[in-house]
Amino acid sequence: MEAKIIRLDVKDVRFPTSLTGDGSDAMHTDPDYSCAYVTLTSSDGTYGYGLTFTIGKGTEIVVAAVKALAPLVVGKVVQSIFDDFAKFWRDLTSHSQLRWIGPEKGVIHLATAAVVNALWDLWARTEGKPLWKLLVDMTPEQLVSTIDFRYLTDVITKEEAIDLLKKKEAGKKEREAKLLHEGYPAYCTSVGWIGYSDEKIKELCKQKLKEGFTAFKAKVGQNLEDDKRRLSIIRDEIGNDSLLMVDANQIWDVNEAISWMKELTDFNLLWIEEPTSPDDILGHAVISKALKPHGIGVATGEQCQNRVMFKQFLQAGALQFCQIDSCRLGGVNEILSVYLMAAKFGVPVCPHAGGVGLCELVQHLAAWDFISVSGSLEKRLVEYVEHLHEHFENPVIVRKGRYTIPLRLGYSTKMKEKTISDYQYPDGNIWKTIAKKESL
Numbered sequence: 544m545e546a547k548i549i550r551l552d553v554k555d556v557r558f559p560t561s562l563t564g565d566g567s568d569a570m571h572t573d574p575d576y577s578c579a580y581v582t583l584t585s586s587d588g589t590y591g592y593g594l595t596f597t598i599g600k601g602t603e604i605v606v607a608a609v610k611a612l613a614p615l616v617v618g619k620v621v622q623s624i625f626d627d628f629a630k631f632w633r634d635l636t637s638h639s640q641l642r643w644i645g646p647e648k649g650v651i652h653l654a655t656a657a658v659v660n661a662l663w664d665l666w667a668r669t670e671g672k673p674l675w676k677l678l679v680d681m682t683p684e685q686l687v688s689t690i691d692f693r694y695l696t697d698v699i700t701k702e703e704a705i706d707l708l709k710k711k712e713a714g715k716k717e718r719e720a721k722l723l724h725e726g727y728p729a730y731c732t733s734v735g736w737i738g739y740s741d742e743k744i745k746e747l748c749k750q751k752l753k754e755g756f757t758a759f760k761a762k763v764g765q766n767l768e769d770d771k772r773r774l775s776i777i778r779d780e781i782g783n784d785s786l787l788m789v790d791a792n793q794i795w796d797v798n799e800a801i802s803w804m805k806e807l808t809d810f811n812l813l814w815i816e817e818p819t820s821p822d823d824i825l826g827h828a829v830i831s832k833a834l835k836p837h838g839i840g841v842a843t844g845e846q847c848q849n850r851v852m853f854k855q856f857l858q859a860g861a862l863q864f865c866q867i868d869s870c871r872l873g874g875v876n877e878i879l880s881v882y883l884m885a886a887k888f889g890v891p892v893c894p895h896a897g898g899v900g901l902c903e904l905v906q907h908l909a910a911w912d913f914i915s916v917s918g919s920l921e922k923r924l925v926e927y928v929e930h931l932h933e934h935f936e937n938p939v940i941v942r943k944g945r946y947t948i949p950l951r952l953g954y955s956t957k958m959k960e961k962t963i964s965d966y967q968y969p970d971g972n973i974w975k976t977i978a979k980k981e982s983l
């Protein structure tokens with residue numbers, strides 16, 4: 544009997560991070576890092592775990608969207624999904640009625656990500672490999688067969704994508720060995736949350752330098768004088784040899800972004816991230832052009848809703864650092880297409896991470912990128928935020944500012960059972976305790 548998907552469970556899991564200011568930025572001042580967490584059960588007794596990242600309220604809406612997608616997955620023969628994954632992905636995103644509430648964007652696409660991530664975890668577990676290795680071991684034809692190229696062929700065709708991968712076949716073994724030995728470069732965001740005091744920032748910089756980080760990011764955009772003071776503190780602590788990036792989380796208008804950033808040129812910044820609306824492709828192009836003479840690139844992508852938007856960002860020269868998000872795009876299939884387009888345009892991909900689980904997921908994608916696509920670590924870094932890893936069965940290991948390449952099976956998506964029961968919203972023990980305190 545061929546194995547079938549017999550169950551799809553989804554949970555609303557929330558962490559009360561707003562109590563400590565972890566994750567706070569100019570736009571999202573009090574996030575409770577959360578996720579919609581999916582478990583797939585196959586009739587042969589294997590499981591797949593997947594999630595999409597949210598920041599508190601609204602997770603219940605994503606959970607409802609996952610439930611709406613469930614009938615498209617449950618009952619399917621597992622192997623038939625992986626035999627023609629591009630077709631399955633298109634079916635999942637093209638349901639004739641559900642598509643209306645996207646298409647391929649917003650809540651329904653976050654839900655797609657959770658489901659598709661769980662499928663890739665299941666696939667990697669079935670093959671007995673970590674996800675990055677599953678991707679690396681595929682032939683170019685197999686890998687490309689998972690991608691839906693609809694809306695992309697004016698920029699990249701299936702044949703071009705295969706060609707691109709074939710050109711990098713030589714040297715894959717050496718690059719894999721190098722990565723396993725040296726790890727993948729990370730940068731640290733958790734020194735500069737906007738809700739942190741100057742003292743806390745100073746302390747964290749010292750600590751992270753000691754741990755071996757040489758690249759840092761700080762949140763900006765609420766108050767220019769505060770930004771100057773905070774960036775001075777960070778530069779003083781990390782010195783001029785370390786890389787420093789800033790992130791405005793969409794707070795500015797286009798012209799405001801340019802004038803604000805011109806005030807910060809003394810700090811030798813590598814990029815400004817999300818300077819304005821994540822949908823404003825031409826606005827990002829204007830900002831990119833204006834900041835180029837100052838050596839500052841534009842980075843964006845964590846809220847870029849799909850491959851079509853990324854295509855246009857690349858076509859318009861509107862980003863110099865492409866920040867795919869493992870849970871915003873519709874899972875691995877769509878992410879692969881963005882990596883391949885970025886490679887064609889010669890734009891480095893520096894995945895967005897942090898949140899809950901994002902570091903666990905993107906480390907696999909970055910490893911595959913280095914081994915199979917870009918073959919380079921130049922201008923490539925993976926975001927690292929230190930919160931909430933303890934809730935995963937196989938958390939990321941970051942040593943000396945580098946991700947250690949994961950060796951356990953799957954996509955590193957599985958959370959601990961106790962975490963799910965404690966943090967499930969609103970019935971988990973943690974939330975019951977908080978509700979009790981608030982009612983006192």
Ligand SMILES: [Mg+2]
Nearest residue numbers: 790816817845
């Ligand atoms: Mg960001």
